[in-house]
Amino acid sequence: xxxxxQNPRYLITxxxxxxxxxxxxxxxxxxxxxxxxxxxxxxxxxxxxMNVEVTDKGDVPEGYKVSRKEKRNFPLIxxxxxxxxxxxxFCASSLWASGRDEQFFGPxxxxxxx
Amino acid sequence: GQQLNQSPQSMFIQEGxxxxxxxxxxxxxxxxxxxxxxxxxxxxxxxxxxxxxxxTSNGRLTAQFGITRKDxxxxxxxxxxxxxGIYFCAGQYDGLTFGxxxxxxxxx
Numbered sequence: 001x002x003x004x005x006q007n008p009r010y011l012i013t014x015x016x017x018x019x020x021x022x023x024x025x026x027x028x029x030x031x032x033x034x035x036x037x038x039x040x041x042x043x044x045x046x047x048x049x050m051n052v053e054v055t056d057k058g059d060v061p062e063g064y065k066v067s068r069k070e071k072r073n074f075p076l077i078x079x080x081x082x083x084x085x086x087x088x089x090f091c092a093s094s095l096w097a098s099g100r101d102e103q104f105f106g107p108x109x110x111x112x113x114x
Numbered sequence: 115g116q117q118l119n120q121s122p123q124s125m126f127i128q129e130g131x132x133x134x135x136x137x138x139x140x141x142x143x144x145x146x147x148x149x150x151x152x153x154x155x156x157x158x159x160x161x162x163x164x165x166x167x168x169x170t171s172n173g174r175l176t177a178q179f180g181i182t183r184k185d186x187x188x189x190x191x192x193x194x195x196x197x198x199g200i201y202f203c204a205g206q207y208d209g210l211t212f213g214x215x216x217x218x219x220x221x222x
Contacts (some may be wrong), residue, residue: 004156033210042213042214042215043202043212045209045210058209090156102147102162103147103159105156106156107154108154108156
């Protein structure tokens with residue numbers, strides 16, 4: 001089944017404790033992206049990647065890192081999480097970065113930083 | 115970055131009613147997309163629009179790409195309970211920009 005998977009689905013952590021949220025897609029997509037969703041703010045892009053070893057900042061990249069060592073994986077890293085990073089995070093992928101094809105979203109990761 | 119104004123923020127309607135929501139921007143877009151998000155899940159694409167003036171239907175859903183390339187609307191006809199969710203517009207130009215969503219609540 002074609003899908004985007006994220007792990008973990010739920011995470012509660014404390015300020016300053018490094019964490020990684022994994023994202024994997026099995027559709028051989030070139031483009032992958034991370035979003036955060038907050039009430040009243042909709043979906044905001046954190047980072048995106050057009051291909052292996054190519055990553056770029058989205059609208060809200062501060063406090064996040066990403067890597068794209070393999071086509072299928074695009075982990076989101078929070079080196080020193082803070083409470084304002086409490087949010088619902090979505091990974092998405094699409095065949096190309098043109099936007100003329102569908103972006104498939106993962107099921108989301110709900111992160112709480114205490 | 116580019117901004118999208120999506121309205122209304124929420125809608126409380128009776129089952130069977132038609133629904134209309136729209137997105138506007140001061141920027142132009144090459145593609146307009148409409149997504150639906152259900153609780154506990156990621157957004158799922160409903161309709162994609164690629165050309166100014168394009169009108170596209172998907173069952174009871176109809177969406178149009180505004181002629182100025184700065185707006186789009188989504189209509190849902192004869193709403194049913196499973197239409198409940200958050201609907202997002204998204205415009206693509208240099209990356210994808212999302213609206214803040216329209217919460218649709220249906221009263222039986």
